[in-house]
Amino acid sequence: MLDSTRRQFLISASMTTAAAVLGTPVRADSVEAVDGTDEPVVSPKRLDGGWQFRQGPTSGQWQVWRAEENDEWHATGLPHCFNAMDACDPDVPYFRGLGSYRTRIEIANPFAQGRTMxxxxxxxxxxxxxxxxxxxxxxxxxxxxxxFDITDAIKGASPAETKGGIPVCVVCDNAADLERVPSDQSDFCLYGGLYRHVSLVYLPGLALETVHVLATLGTDGTTRVSVKARLYNPTRRTSSCEVATRVLDGAGQVVHESTKTLAPWDGFVELDDFSIAAAQLWSPETPHLYRCAVNLTSAEGTTRIKDKFGVRRYEFLENGPFHLNGKRVLLRGTHRHADHAGVAAAMSDEQVRQELQLIHEMGANFIRLAHYQQDRLVLDLCDELGLMVWEEVPWCRAGVGDEAFKQQAKGMLTHMIEQHYNHPSIILWGLGNEDDWPDEYPSIDKEAIREFMTEMRDLAHRLDGSRLTSFRRCDFARDIPDVYSPSIWAGWYGGNYRDYEASLTTQRGRVKRFFHAEWGADSHAGRHSEDPEAVLRGVARDAYTDERGLAYMKTGGPVRVSRDGDWSETYACRLFDWHLKTQEKLDWLTGSAQWIFKDFASPLRGDSCIPRINQKGVVERDLTKKESYFVFQSYWTEKPMAHIYGHSWPVRWGKEGEHREVLVYSNCEQAELFLNEQSLGSKKRDSQNFPAAGLRWDVTFAKGENRLRVVARQGGVTVTDQIELVYATEEWGKPTTMKLAEKRRNAESITVGLTLYDARGLPCLDARDTVRFSLAGGGRLIDNLGTVHGSREAQLANGRAEISIARKGGCVLGVTAQGLPPAFLEIP
Known part of the structure; x- marks a missing residue:
């Protein structure tokens, strides 16, 4: 017997012995063979170890296997991305080309006529x-x-080839390809490599391939469940099949069972249709999941697919709002790219879990997965955590290419829907993104784009009539998708964030179902400002608030904060605060998704504070929280919390006796602030009292060291937070000197801090110079991580920077900046 703990045995694409690009959506990586006692005999083997990698082209397969000791091959584990360390290299673009992986696999298929996958x-x-x-x-x-079904290829291998195991070589290519989506103009890296898991799987000759479960909640409260399946039968086996369906609720209680005998079939066939009385509903508050197991038994063996599904009903009312299970829910969302410091797309399962948990703890109930189908673990976690999902195909900034291009885009939409059909978290199938981009390939042919978007929408409806389609930013085609998001970047790429509500109201009236995806601001972690709106005061009110042309670049056009602002965390928090308070009061709004949860690498962002990093995350690329994370918590979470702004702001400045604003982000109804243990009074929270929902104090700091502490109360629960800071009153002059000093060390690394000073030795607390670190001697810089503390080139954050060194003997650390003498630190 084979047991799959997932809905499909094999997912998407190729089952062939020819060099062809196919699109059969099947999955086989979670199956087990079991004996009569239902105990595992052989399980699918996840091939995470035993690989070797070589970057660049080879002269053919003869070169791959000619010398096991070839030093061009290096041992590696999976997942592996060959852009793990070059995506944000400040000197050279990330590698685009071939990467080869090789391994040897022992084959032990327990089925006489089985298939090896x-x-x-x-x-x-x-x-x-x-x-x-x-x-x-x-x-x-x-x-x-x-x-890939490798059964016939294994049979054709010679004894000499298979000595030591079946030789398998996988070549990954991320070079530019005009017939492949997404476009090279996309604002993210098109990573290369085996960056998700690879498994070896054994199947009998006749097996279940895919099971789709559709639960329909009627307006009268009744739930109908339809179970459909498709077979994997490559050699056209004809033996009859016994099909057994079993459904359990979240507590493990059986709610339905059935058995029937069928002849092998083609395509999807409905195996069962039944009702669940008083079904437990899936929602962000109670993400209840049912379990469905379908067994297929024939002369070839037994296969079983197990998967989870949920019962819910949702609706985007025309002109808003959004309803889930008959009640209005404000969609409070963010976005996610599969990208992480030090590994790029090859995130471990634990890193994925940590990221999704942080999104959940921020209070989000919605996430747009940008801009491509993501790892199934992401969707599993969204199901379990109650995060509603807009999942999207990568038709991004690409116009409409040739027939091969269109077929691939349609194939990826088909695969995404068939592979993720059962996830209750998914409410929207995204058809693409920003297909009105300037200079896109092959052109902005509005009629061609409209026609193809219509084809994609209709295909999605045929594949899954239970969900709506969506699209972001393609104004001339805004009437085609079921749900549309325009471009509104109030206070960043255009206009003033105080014009946000007016922009929402205008755009709402232009479509039937409106949602606001992508809004926010870049912020350089650790950079803060005593006057964050200095540039905003120069931006005209009632100006456009959309992203026009190439506004992400720091050239051309009128004053805009994205180009002319300080990229401080302080400004970003105020922008987020204004947007969140506005969204909270609009009873017609479906919701929004802030761009983006985590900083990520992009080849288009060479002039960011950290080269090649899009810094709009509320956490850094290594999941270190920025101050803005707590702004969202203060609006979106129920568990009492309080956070004083400025945990990464050790030195504030101003004149002696001058008032300075202190903000507390909290969801509690009341908070009291203490300065140096003296109460500054209590304030009540009012979400519409900007900024910080009224939890703000004008504070007169003592010169030198100060301590702030807040005590907040909500429903009998008390929470506290505190920070310590230095208040500087002397005005600094032009930077003249850089100084390096060791901050900490352990057995593996040494961390060094940099401070910029003027001629009198005063730290330049608002300096934003770009600095570059270098190392001579033993050890290496821990850089190319795309974080403030892990980049050899980056702008200063309030006159400071930091870098770490992997220890290996003595070394000398150097740092340079334009117009300043270099600085050096000898490290024993």
Missing amino acids: LHFQGAGQTTTVWVGQTLVGTHKGGYDEFS
């Missing part, structure tokens, strides 16, 4: 698989799951 949860961007000298097939697309 290699399953890929995703690989970038075009993947070709070889068994020995046999080309198995090619999959084009970096984000959907796919499998």
Whole structure:
């Protein structure tokens, strides 16, 4: 018997012995063979270890296997991204080309006529698989799951080839390809490599391939459940099948069972249709999940697919708002890219879990997965945590290409829907993003884009009539998707954030179902300002608030904060605060999704404070929280919290006796602030009292060291927070000197801090110079992480910077900045 704990055995793309790009959405990576006692005999093997990697082209498969000791190959584990450390290199663009992986696999298929599969949860961007000298097939697309049936290739391998195991070579190619989506103009890296899990799986000759479960909650409260399945039957087996369906609730109680006998079938066939009385509903507050198991037994063996599903009903009312299970819910969302410091797209399962948990703890109930199908673990966690999802295909900034381009885009939409059909968290199938981009390939052909978007919408409806489609930013086609998001970047790429509500109201009236995806601001972690709105005061009111042309660049056009502002955390928090208070009061608003949860790498962001990093996250690329994370918590969470703004602001400045604003972000009804243990009074929270919902105090700091403490209360619960800071009153002059000093060390690394000083030795607390670190001697810089503390080139944050060194003997750290003498620190 085979047991799959997932809804499908093999997901998406290639089952062939020819070099072809196919699109059969099947999955095989979670199955088990079990004996009569239902105990595992052989399980699918996740192939995380035993790989070697080589970057760059080879002369053919003969070169791959000619010398096991070839020093061009390096041992690696999976997941692996060959852009892990170059995506944000300040000197050279990230690598675009071929990367080869090789391994040897012992084969022990327990089925006499069974099939042996290699399953890929995703690989970038075009993947070709070889068994020995046999080309198995090619999959084009970096984000959907796919499998190769290697049964015949194994049989054709010679004894000499298979000594020590079946030789498998996987070649990943992320070089530019005009026939592949997404476009190279996309504002994210098109990573290469085996950056999701690969598994070896055994199937009998006749097996379940995919099971779809559709739960429909009627307006009268009744729930109908339809179970459909498709077979994997590559050699056209004809033995009859016994199909058993079993459904359990979250407590493990059986709510439905059935058995029937069928002849093998083609396509999707409905296996069962039944009702659940008084079904427990899925929602962000109570994400209840049912479990469905479908067993298929034939002369070939038994396969079982188990998956979870949820019962919910949602509706985007025309002209708003959004309803879930008959009640209005404000969608409080963010976005996610599969990108992380030090690994790029090859995030571990634990890193994925940590990120999704942080999103949940921030109070979000919605997430847009940008701009491609993501790892199934992400969707599983969204189901479990109660995060509603807009999942999207990567038709991004690309116009409409040739027939191969269109077929791939349609294929990826098909795969995404078929592979993630059962997730109750998914409420929107995103058809694409920003297909009105200047200079996109091959052109902005409005009629062609409208026609293709219509085809994509209709395909999504045919594949899944239970969900709506969505699109962001393509104004001339805004009437085509079921739900549309315009471009509104009030206070960043255009206009003043105080004009946000007016922009929402205008855009609401232009479509039937409105949602606001993408808004926010870049912020350089650790950079703060005593006057965050200095530039905003020069921006005209009632000006446009959309992102026009290439406004993300720091050239051209009228004054805008994205180009002319200080990129401080202080300004970003005020912008978020204003947007959140506005959204909270609009009873017609469906909701929004802030861009983006975590900083990520992009080849288009070379002039950011950290080169090649989009810094709009509320956490850094390594998940370190910025101050803005707590702004969202203060609006979106119920568990009492309080956070004094400025945990990463050790020195504030101003004249002696001058008032300085202190903000507390809290969801509590009342808070009291203490300065140096003296109460500054209590204030009540009012979400519409900007900023900080009225929890703000004008404070006169003592010169030198100060301590702030807040005590907040909500429903009998008390929470506290405190920070210590220095208040500087002397005015500094022009920077003249950089000084390096060791801050801390452990057995593995040494961390060094940099401070910029004027001629009198005063720290320049608002300096934003770009500095560059270098190292001579033993050890290496811990850099190219895309974080404030992990980049050899970055702008200063309030006159400070920091870098760490992996220890290996003595060394000398150097730092340079334009117009300043270099500084050095000898480290024993």
